[in-house]
Amino acid sequence: MRGIQLTLSQTQKIRLQKALEQLESLSSKVNSDASVTIADSIPVNHEDGVLKGHGTGDLNGEVVATVCGVVERVNKLVYVRSLRSRYKPEVGDIIIGRVIEVAQKRWRLEINYSQDAFLMLSSMNMPDGVQRRRTSVDELNMRCIFEEKDVVCAEVRGFQHDGLHLQARSKKYGKLNSGQLLTVPPYLVKRQKLHFHHLEQYGVDLILGCNGFIWVGEHVEARDEMVEDQVNQSDPQVPSPNKNSRDLEEQEKNYTALETRKYICRAANAVRVLSTLGFVITVEIIKGIIDLSLSLNLDIHDMLGSEFGVLVAEREVERRSSSKRKR
Structure with a gap:
């Protein structure tokens, strides 16, 4: 039952099992052609020069799924979008993180990803609301803006040479209280x-x-x-x-x-x-x-x-x- 940790009576188990089966039947009718499980064959036209992407493999000349998910097609690329997976950041994602370190000109945030993210001092609006260069005084006052254990809302800016970077250049981003x-x-x-x-x-x-x-x-x-x-x-x-x-x-x-x-x-x-x-x-x-x-x-x-x-x-x-x- 999807790892449910509820203490259910026998009647409640039957009711919940019935509800989950009905939900599964409703979703399977919508995605009956697109949903695949491991080792399911994915129909493709080999004459078009298909490109096998993430979640696909080759078995006896056929394209098969290596993960459970939904088949996606982009031009010649065929891949399987897994239904249950870890978070993979994309540029523009709205994320929430917790500050775990105040470093030089940056805050390090834990964002439920395989690595921590960085919010640069230059990538956020200053409290005075003025667009200007960051000075050494701003760097000394970083803890007045965010400190350890603060919850912060930001946007994914992209990957750089030193890791994942965030930005908070809007009033809707910032510290959450x-x-x-x-x-x-x-x-x-x-x-x-x-x-x-x-x-x-x-x-x-x-x-x-x-x-x-x-x-x-x-x-x-x-x-x-x-x-x-x-x-x-x-x-x-x-x-x-x-x-x-x-x-x-x-x-x-x-x-x-x-x-x-x-x-x-x-x-x-x-x-x-x-x-x-x-x-x-x-x-x-x-x-x-x-x-x-x-x-x-x-x-x-x-x-x-x-x-x-x-x-x-x-x-x-x-x-x-x-x-x-x-x-």
Whole structure:
């Protein structure tokens, strides 16, 4: 059952097995021609000079699959895109990482990849919002921007001679606060046009990292605080706040309302349920799971129970069946 770690009763096992079989039949009808398993033959026209790519091999003059996945064709190239694999960075990927070292002119981040990634000081917007050359003072103040264990959102810039490099040249990237970082298998997060989501009805931000790191946190408006501070300091009529008032302002800024924290936990538990069941994680499914838990009047911790997991699987069968009928 896809490595599910739920403690199920006999009735729940039967219900879940039935739901998974229905989901498998629905997906097999859609990809019956494209899906292959190991040693399956891939029909090709040898007269066209086929190029055998990743996940393919030659056996007795036939092209066979060496991994389980979906057959993809690009001109003469034939390869198999594996359904379950480790994260492979591509330029433009939205990823989430954790800072593990502050080095010279760069931060080193752990991004759920076989090697760490680097975010250069020159590849991100400075807190003052001014486009300028980085100075030695900026390098000395790097820990004021990011320090060890900080969670950072960035974009894959590409591979260079010293490793994988990231960039954060937009206000939507940067340090993430007031939320939860979740780790799921990377193949459950598909590359989409939009990876930043604002769940307006819950006051929650959701970032689906292509590397399997998912962030659920309080909604934050994109604004530059350093610019506002400079404007206030340049205005002689604005009195400078003392240390106590500044501490109070920071506490109010970092405070998250109880209702918002509950929705953050519900969204995080929805992601955990989907990861346990092995379902592809999308914002629409997460919203549906949150609404399902609210309609059933479930406590937050009950969302991780076995009964709710079975209900989510059965609801996913209904959703896919209805979407197929609409087509």
